[in-house]
Structures are given as C-alpha cells and as structure tokens.
Amino acid sequence: MHVVLTSSTAPHAEILHERGQEVMLVVPGSASVGHRDFPVWRVSAWDAYGELARLALDLVDEPVASLTTTDERCLRPAAWLRSMLGLPGMSWEQSVAGTDKHIMKQKLARAQIPVARHLPVATLSQVPTAADSLGWPVVVKLRTGASMLGTTRLDSEQEFWLARSNNRFGPFAVPTGWDAAHLDLGLTHAPGGLMVEQALTVVAEWHVEVLRWRGQEVYVLPGRYTAPLLDTHIVGSVLLPTASDEAREVAALARAAADALGLTTGFAHAEVMLTADGDFVLGEIGLRPGGGRLQHLVELQHGVDPFALQADLAMDRRPLVRLRPEHDPIAWASPFAPPGLVTGVTPLADILAMPGVIGAEETLAVGDVSTGQVGTAITGGHVYATGPNAEVAMARAAAAAAAWQTQTVQAPTVPAHA
Structure with missing residues (x-):
C-alpha cells in the first residue's frame, strides 16, 4: 500500500492506482477529496502529531510500500510518519531544512551559496527591530509558509504600522485544506514564526526543477518567471x-542548493533571483516539485510527466527519462481573478484565438466563488502559448492572461478564517 499525504490534489496517487497499486490518502479534515474512492484518514492539522501517531499505530502492521507527498505543507508530517514506520525517504532533518526558511538559508550560506541577509523573529511586533538591524526596506514572510502567502515588502517602519492597522498581515482567506498548515492565520499568529529579509531589487527571477535518483541527476530544467514573483499579478513561466x-548559471546554483540540503532521491524546486547589482541570489529551495502549472509545463515542453516519475519513486523504480528534443519554447501564465462571486468570465474561445495560444484551462465559472490571489496561487485559469523564442512565447502567454478577465461581486461565502 502507498500512503499519500496531500492538502488538495495528488496526481501521483491516481497514477499509482492506474498501475494497480493500493493507495491510501491522508488529508486535512477540511479538505474536499476529489479523488477516486481511496481509503482516507483525516487529520485536524499537519502538526497534530498525536493524531499522526494513531495513524502510525494503525499502519504498523500494514504492508506500507511508501509514504510520499508532493505538497510542501506535508513534508514534515510525511517524514515523521516515515520515521515511525521505518520507511525510506526524506528524513525529518531534511524536511525541516526544506520547509523552515531560516534553517534552509543557514545551510545555503554555509555552503557559500548567496542568499539575502535575514533575521528570524517570533512575532510580528519584533519586525521593526529586525528591520532596523538589517536596514529598510525589508521583506516579511512566514518562516514555514508556502506559495508566498503573506509575503510583504515594507519600505519603512511607518509602512509596517500602516500595514498592520489595515490587516495586511492576515488572517487570510485560503483554499480548502490550507488551514491544516495554519496558513489562514497569516503573519499575525504564525505558529512557526517569521522571517525578516533584506529587500533586494530583483530584475528577473528563475526557477529550476530538479530530479535525482540515488545521488544521480535525472534532470535539471531551468525556467524564467514572467516577472519577479513579488511584483506581479500574472504568474507564469517559460x-x-x-x-x-x-x-547554466541558475542550474549551477540549484544543484549546489540541492547538495546543501542533502537531496539524493526526489524532487527539488529552486528559485533564483538576479539583482539590479548583477548578482545571482538563491531565493529558496523546496524539496518537492514546483507548484502552479510548472509540472504541466515540463510535460508540454519535454514530454515527461513529473507526477508519473513521482509514482516511479514511490514504487522504488528508477525514473527513466528521455527529454523531447528541444523545439519552440512553450510558456504558461495564469491571470488574476478578484475575490468574490464570479459573475462573468472572458469566453475561453476568445483566449484560444489569441496569437500563439495552444491551450487554456478554466478554473472558475459563473457562480463559483474566487478567493482571489493567495500568494502565488492563482484561481483565474491557465493559458499556454508558444513562440520562436522564450521571450515571444512568454509575451504571448502574458498577453492572453491579461486579456482573460473575471468579474466578481462581493460574496459573503468567500472563506474567512479568524
């Protein structure tokens, strides 16, 4: 049996089932499970280790072949359960380094990988003192957050107090299941503490998708975001x-970061920034596949399904990858949808008719409720475009995303977590 932890979807669980494997899901109590009729164990929160201990006792006599996740929110509970059951995979120490931004950046800095200067703080009230030490402007973020939820640039102490009085630091409306990682609490009551970082002037930002098998590189695939993530409402990549x-430049940094966190088998998603001073800086690295539509973009561009490779890892199979010969680049972009009850959406046919567009996916329809932009998680839809080079492909995808409009009205049913 393969045990899969997830806050929302788990494509590799579906693939394991299609391969004739027995699958069990562990999900938050608040999550709606959009999967087959898998056995499901629900937990109230991902740090509810008493509940996870009861699950481990239930599983101890079961033939558990693997315990996996592609969800950053689940890396720690998955590692903890593996240690309780004696299963191979990411260790507890690695899971902490891959989710705690302070510990992560300490390890990166010790490996002489350039990172932004930072200070960890326990509470929001300690931010001004840390910012005075680092020098304003700063970026404040959850120490164990995900999808850049709550990440905020502050140029001065006055802006900090104004942001606090305007509730910019939370609590937040989040997608179903995210409350299990306490992300709904925002920066105001973050149980894992906060990070205060020097604010860099970022002129470009990349991501690198890494997969390794027993110390050997399967692939390293760099991509460039449509714009630096902190400065855009259109998230996308080419x-x-x-x-x-x-x-080559950003791939080298990603390899070094994966080494620093001890990755031997599994995925990593690294983010690299270029500053106005011409310096490459490692932003963060997660020990899981990249989110958004990055993995679908890998499949479109290279003919490889990363979630099928995750299923291979769960079955202890070497991932066999033959990347498709390079062809015209494909870009992805997702438009912003404001929060509220959806009253109108640009027709999909209009988007598909735009120059270079090769595909689009609707995620909202009239009558649905949008939570708005949640960090880098976008609910408005996804569009894919191609072009003769990366710049043209990206421009076409971004133009289509900008044309994809969602109209909403205030809706009391938008989730609100106190």
Missing part, C-alpha cells in the same frame, strides 16, 4: 534551452 548561458 522553460529555457538548457544550453543557454542563463540556464
């Missing part, structure tokens, strides 16, 4: 020719 200078 994968780069691996032989380009920028791809």
Whole structure:
C-alpha cells in the first residue's frame, strides 16, 4: 500500500492506482477529496502529531510500500510518519531544512551559496527591530509558509504600522485544506514564526526543477518567471534551452542548493533571483516539485510527466527519462481573478484565438466563488502559448492572461478564517 499525504490534489496517487497499486490518502479534515474512492484518514492539522501517531499505530502492521507527498505543507508530517514506520525517504532533518526558511538559508550560506541577509523573529511586533538591524526596506514572510502567502515588502517602519492597522498581515482567506498548515492565520499568529529579509531589487527571477535518483541527476530544467514573483499579478513561466548561458548559471546554483540540503532521491524546486547589482541570489529551495502549472509545463515542453516519475519513486523504480528534443519554447501564465462571486468570465474561445495560444484551462465559472490571489496561487485559469523564442512565447502567454478577465461581486461565502 502507498500512503499519500496531500492538502488538495495528488496526481501521483491516481497514477499509482492506474498501475494497480493500493493507495491510501491522508488529508486535512477540511479538505474536499476529489479523488477516486481511496481509503482516507483525516487529520485536524499537519502538526497534530498525536493524531499522526494513531495513524502510525494503525499502519504498523500494514504492508506500507511508501509514504510520499508532493505538497510542501506535508513534508514534515510525511517524514515523521516515515520515521515511525521505518520507511525510506526524506528524513525529518531534511524536511525541516526544506520547509523552515531560516534553517534552509543557514545551510545555503554555509555552503557559500548567496542568499539575502535575514533575521528570524517570533512575532510580528519584533519586525521593526529586525528591520532596523538589517536596514529598510525589508521583506516579511512566514518562516514555514508556502506559495508566498503573506509575503510583504515594507519600505519603512511607518509602512509596517500602516500595514498592520489595515490587516495586511492576515488572517487570510485560503483554499480548502490550507488551514491544516495554519496558513489562514497569516503573519499575525504564525505558529512557526517569521522571517525578516533584506529587500533586494530583483530584475528577473528563475526557477529550476530538479530530479535525482540515488545521488544521480535525472534532470535539471531551468525556467524564467514572467516577472519577479513579488511584483506581479500574472504568474507564469517559460522553460529555457538548457544550453543557454542563463540556464547554466541558475542550474549551477540549484544543484549546489540541492547538495546543501542533502537531496539524493526526489524532487527539488529552486528559485533564483538576479539583482539590479548583477548578482545571482538563491531565493529558496523546496524539496518537492514546483507548484502552479510548472509540472504541466515540463510535460508540454519535454514530454515527461513529473507526477508519473513521482509514482516511479514511490514504487522504488528508477525514473527513466528521455527529454523531447528541444523545439519552440512553450510558456504558461495564469491571470488574476478578484475575490468574490464570479459573475462573468472572458469566453475561453476568445483566449484560444489569441496569437500563439495552444491551450487554456478554466478554473472558475459563473457562480463559483474566487478567493482571489493567495500568494502565488492563482484561481483565474491557465493559458499556454508558444513562440520562436522564450521571450515571444512568454509575451504571448502574458498577453492572453491579461486579456482573460473575471468579474466578481462581493460574496459573503468567500472563506474567512479568524
């Protein structure tokens, strides 16, 4: 049996089932499970270790072949359960380094990988003192957050107090299941504490998708975001020719970061920034596949399904990958949808008719409720476009995303967590 932890969807669980494998899901009590009729164990929160201990006792006599997740919120409970059951995989120490931004950046800095200067703080009230020490402006974020939820740039102490009085630090409306990681509490009551970082002037930002098997590299795939993530309402990316200078530069940093966190088998998603001073800086690295539509973009560009490879890892199979020969680049972009009850959406046919667009996916329809932008999680839809080079493909995808409009009205049914 393969045990899969997830806050929402778990595509590799479906693939395991299709391969004839027995699958069990562990999900938050608040999550709606949109999967097959898998056995389900529900937990109230991902740090409810008493509940997880009872699950471990139930599983101790079961033939559990693997315990996996592709969800950053689940890395720690998955590692804890593996240790209780004596299963191979990511250790507890690795799971903490892959989710605690302070510990992560300490490890990266010790490996001489450039990172932004930062200070951890326990509460929001300690932010001004830390910012005075680092020097304003700063970026404040959850120490164990995900999807950049709550990440805020502050230029001065006055802006900090104004943001606090305007409730910019939370609590937040979040997608179903995210409250199990306490992300709904925002920065105001973050149980894992906060990070205060020097605010860099970022002119470009990349991501790198990494997969390793028993210490050997399966692939390293760099891509460039549509815009630096802190400065945009249109999230998207284009994968780069691996032989380009920028791809080699960011791939080298990602490899070094994966080494620093001890990755031997599994996925990593690294983010690299270029500052106005011309310096490459490692933003963060997560020990899981990249989110959003990055994995679908890998499949479109290279003909490889990363979630099928995750199923291979669960079955202790070496992932066999043959990347498709490089062709015209494909870009992805997701438009912003304001919060509220959806009253109108640009027709999908209009988006598909735009130059270079090769596909689009609707995620909201009239009558649905949008939570708005939650960090880098976008609910408005997804569009894919191609072009003769990365710049043209990205421009076409971004133009289509900008044209994809969602109209909403205030809706009292938008989730609100106190």
